[in-house]
Amino acid sequence: MLNYWNKEIETIGEDSLAALQLKLLKETIKRALETSFYKVRLEKAGITSCDDIRSLGDLNKIPFTTKDDLREAYPRGLLSVPSKDVVRIHTSSGTTGTPTVIYHTKEDIDNWTELVARSIVATGVTDEDVFQNMMSYGLFTGGLGLHYGAERVGATVIPIGGGNTKRQIQLMRDFKTTVIHITPSYALHIYSVFRKQGVELLDLNLKKAFIGAEPHSENTRRKIEELLNIDAYNSYGLSEMNGPGVGFECIHKCGMHIWEDSYIMEIINPVNQEVLDDGEEGEIVFTTLRRNATPILRYRTRDLAFIHEGGCNCGRTHRRISRIKGRTDDMLIVNGVNMFPSQIEEVVMQIPEVGTNYQIQLEKDGALDKLTVKVEIYSKMFTGDIHELDLLKAKIKEDLRASIVIHPIVELHEPGSLPVFEGKAKRVLDLRPNSYKEV
Amino acid sequence: MAKQINVFMENKPGRLQSITKILYENDINIRAMTIQDRGEYGLMKLLVDKPNQAHLALVDSGYASALKDALAILIDDSPGGLYKLATIFLNQGINVLDGYGFVIDSKKSAIWCVEVEEIKQIKEIVEKEGFEVLEDQSLYEL
Structure with missing residues (x-):
């Protein structure tokens, strides 16, 4: 059964997508020029108006943005709307120094929710599912992102957040949870607790897990699937690009579709910053296309992956990336x-x-x-x-x-x-x- | 055949105490034990009165434990007791992987508990030579 949340956009043709991306990129440049950080950065690169971008090929005129840039712009350097239009703030933990911040308008949250809804429907989730969200809520984007998306699809959401394994298992049993959102390491841990708590898989109704937030191998996914007797889908996101819902696996589990109507994706050589072809492994670079409050241009994610060549049997035209091999800074x-x-x-x-x-x-x-x-x-x-x-x-x-x-x-x-x-x-x-x- | 419990344990303080605590709390009596050491870790091998129960209790507490067949051979507790058995092993070409002995009744009887390959065949050989191989129950009634 093939399910789409938004069939028209999910199966968009190549030319229509390119036209849409160009239109949204120009709007994004316009918004970026409203921020104190990008105004200086873009003018230095010779871009003073959105009309300086005439084709998607002009993307390479735009300088890259790094995590350090986001720190430098903290707290208001990347804000492109009046403060009163901001409805939510997510900041990074700042464990390595200055934190970073992403602002969202009402429309931004709405767009993010739309992407998460598309993502989970691609795995077969419907309004009949019971979704237990084991990712932390709060400033970490993993919890709230999936929460809103699952509610929009109409699933029953249990917003328990991370930790408290005993209670997690109890809720899974009492409310017949069908879908969980969990880190791979916690999925393996929770399994080991079932036995101690005297709970059998047969007592539960688990069918799917969304796994993300830490790099993991294909073998880990298989182990989770075998132990819990479920389908596990890889989820990809980063707070700079909203959070979860940037990329998600469909039922075919052959790489994560990146929603290219909302992000321009490039893969670059992390050493010389040369843009690479599909199939070549390098650092993922994203440009936001639909974010009003905090536009980010050519953001270097430090995540390493490659783009799968060819289409997907699910019919979605948005290209797929491989699992994240690691972060350039994990090496x-x-x-x-x-x-x-x-x-x-x-x-x-x-x-x-x-x-x-x-x-x-x-x-x-x-x-x-x-x-x-x-x-x-x-x-x-x-x-x-x-x-x-x-x-x-x-x-x-x-x-x-x-x-x-x-x-x-x-x-x-x-x-x-x-x-x-x-x-x-x-x-x-x-x-x-x-x-x-x-x- | 008697059952022996082999438990994986790291070589660090407190492991012996932790394992014996589990056995104590499950009312299990130890008949004999030995440790096969590999430096950073080792196997603790136990003969106990309720091997199944002990094994399950250890597994439930998170230990890697296995129930193994053990060849518990009754020998005389007198000079030459083990020599007699060892001579049979030599003549039959039996190689011992690991083993340990303990006295049951001083100056009368002892047990030589031995790990060998093809344990069932060797049990038959030993019995044919006139030695008694003990089952779990008889091992604890001694």
């Missing part, structure tokens, strides 16, 4: 070799004898970096044989070496002994002096 350099935590996860999740939780630790050992990968023994696959444990350890080591070209130390731990985070997982513990981290 670790270990003894001169570049690697992403996701590569380690990929290996660990393929091995049935280890559990769903793992940790990566980096230390200095003299002049060299020491990489330790800690995994938990999976109790259901435990045979009680010490030689099998020896072989398991050797296998993990060898598989990791083949994947990341580094000899790691592998540690086996008891089930449930590694730290669990009920929000975004912090899998990497980098204990090396700061100078060794990639900035």
Whole structure:
């Protein structure tokens, strides 16, 4: 069954989309010139009016915007409407320094909600579903974004937010929750609690999960699907681009459709900023097309992915991106070799004898970096044989070496002994002096 | 055949206490135990009076535990007791993977609990040679 929320726009033809994008880009430039930050930035690049943009090819005249730019513009440098028109503010946590802020008008929230509604309908959600939103509410966009979208579709929304696993499970059982919105690490954690609470999957009515907010591997998705006996759909969003609903998988689960009537998507080489072709992996860059209060032009997300070539069987014409391989700033350099935590996860999740939780630790050992990968023994696959444990350890080591070209130390731990985070997982513990981290 | 519980444990303070606490709270008596050590982790091997119950209690508490067949052979607690059995093992070409012994009745009888491959065949061999291989129940009635 093919469901659309807004069939006309979701199946828009290539030419119509390009025309729409150009029209909206010009409007966005006009709004950007109203902000103190972009007025200076754009004029320096020779853009003083929206008429300086004549085609989508003129996009490359526009300078990139970085996270640091957003910090610099904090708090009001990117506001393009009178304060009274702002109905909501989302700010980032600012853990690494100055926070960033995104303002929304009523229309902005409405547009965002529309994108989320389209997204979840693409996974088959209807007004008959019961949607339990396990993402944090508040300034974090993951909670409110999906909440509004699910309400618009007419689903029954349980706005519990993150954490409190016992209560989550109780509500899932009592209200026959069919769809959950959850981080991958929490999905794995919650499963482990079912048993302790004496709840069987058969007692629940779970059908789907939307997973997002942290990079994860295909194997993690499969593990979640197998353990919970559900379909798990990848969700992509970032607060600078509203939050969730930027991209979402449809029922075919072959990459996330990016709503290109609302965002212009480019993939660039993060080193020389050259724009790459579809199929080439690089950093995702977005330009907002429908945001009034905080227009952002060519924003460098630091997320690495590639655009899938060709159409999708669902009929949606909006292009799909691959899963996020990692963030440019997640990349670790270990003894001169570049690697992403996701590569380690990929290996660990393929091995049935280890559990769903793992940790990566980096230390200095003299002049060299020491990489330790800690995994938990999976109790259901435990045979009680010490030689099998020896072989398991050797296998993990060898598989990791083949994947990341580094000899790691592998540690086996008891089930449930590694730290669990009920929000975004912090899998990497980098204990090396700061100078060794990639900035 | 008697059942032995093999539990995965990290080599750090408090693990032995945690496992024995679970056994205590489930009213389980330990007949014998040994630890097979691998440095950072090891296996704790236990002979207990209620192996199934002990295994489930450990799993429910989050431990990786496995129930294994154990060859518990009754030997004399006197000089040459184990030697007699070891000679049979040699003559039959049986290789021992791991094992531990404990006294049941001082100066009279002891148990040699042994891990071997193809445990059922070896049980038959040992019994044919006149040794008694104990079941769970008899192991605790001693």
